[in-house]
Amino acid sequence: MTQIHDHPGARIDLQPPDEGRAQVEEILSHFGAALGSPPTALRLLGVSPPILGHYAGMVGYYMEHPRLRPPLTTLIRYLAASHSECDYCVDLNEAMLLDMGYSLDVVRAARADVAAAPLGGDERALLEAALQASRDPQWLTSERIAALRAHGWSDRDVFDAVWLAAMNHAFGQVVDAFGVTPDGYTQARTDRADIDEGGARHAGA
CATH class of the missing domain: 1.20.1290.10 (AhpD-like)
Incomplete structure (x- = not known):
């Protein structure tokens, strides 16, 4: 189960309504697996589960687009x-x-x-x-x-x-x-690359 936490800068409660929570958690789990953690922007959309579902469907369409890579x-x-x-x-x-x-x-x-x-x-x-x-x-x-x-x-x-x-x-x-600030995905990847590079240099020393 994906845990849905508040975001410090968000101006509204990011908890989904009870009747849509299962759908929201399933979608967030999918995106979290791909990115490392569920995007806060999608937790914002999850306040309205049908909107999040519509957005997830659009993302899926473009991921599988027959012509646009x-x-x-x-x-x-x-x-x-x-x-x-x-x-x-x-x-x-x-x-x-x-x-x-x-x-x-x-x-x-x-x-x-x-x-x-x-x-x-x-x-x-x-x-x-x-x-x-x-x-x-x-x-x-x-x-x-x-x-x-x-x-x-x-x-x-x-x-x-x-x-x-x-x-x-x-x-x-x-x-x-709604005051959603970056999740730091780019910084996390550059930090990881620096660690990997440092480890490679150490191994080759």
């Missing part, structure tokens, strides 16, 4: 979060990119300049379009959609990428509104 979708969320200045979302998605094998330098270079994102040209074109469209809806003209089709993307792919960027902006606003 996890590095692309995670970079969409990461860079959208950076633009909207959601520290929580930046930390979470940065850690997920580290778990995929990217270095912190590479990940943060993409944050400074989207052209440095570790993707091929077709994926980078969709990444840039999703970010631009989520910031300025009028940017996504018919001509720009046609250009994305020329990169091999279907209309569904374009829609899904823009939807993901836009939903991440909204998610970040909710997280910030």
Whole structure:
């Protein structure tokens, strides 16, 4: 059973209602196994179990997306979060990119300049379009959609990428509104890497 604790900065009680607790604990357990601990932002959503269930379903859809690879979708969320200045979302998605094998330098270079994102040209074109469209809806003209089709993307792919960027902006606003601060996922991974590197040096001495 996943233990659901209060978060020091949260402005509301993060305990789920009794009638939805089992569903919330199951979802949090799944995410906790992948990340090391259940994300506080999802505990916030668990205040309304149907909302958490809807969000978990959307995450599952993108994880199994037939065309958009996890590095692309995670970079969409990461860079959208950076633009909207959601520290929580930046930390979470940065850690997920580290778990995929990217270095912190590479990940943060993409944050400074989207052209440095570790993707091929077709994926980078969709990444840039999703970010631009989520910031300025009028940017996504018919001509720009046609250009994305020329990169091999279907209309569904374009829609899904823009939807993901836009939903991440909204998610970040909710997280910030209720005072949820970063869980420290990135720091935990860099600390672990430092320990592993130090152990390797010691073993080779």
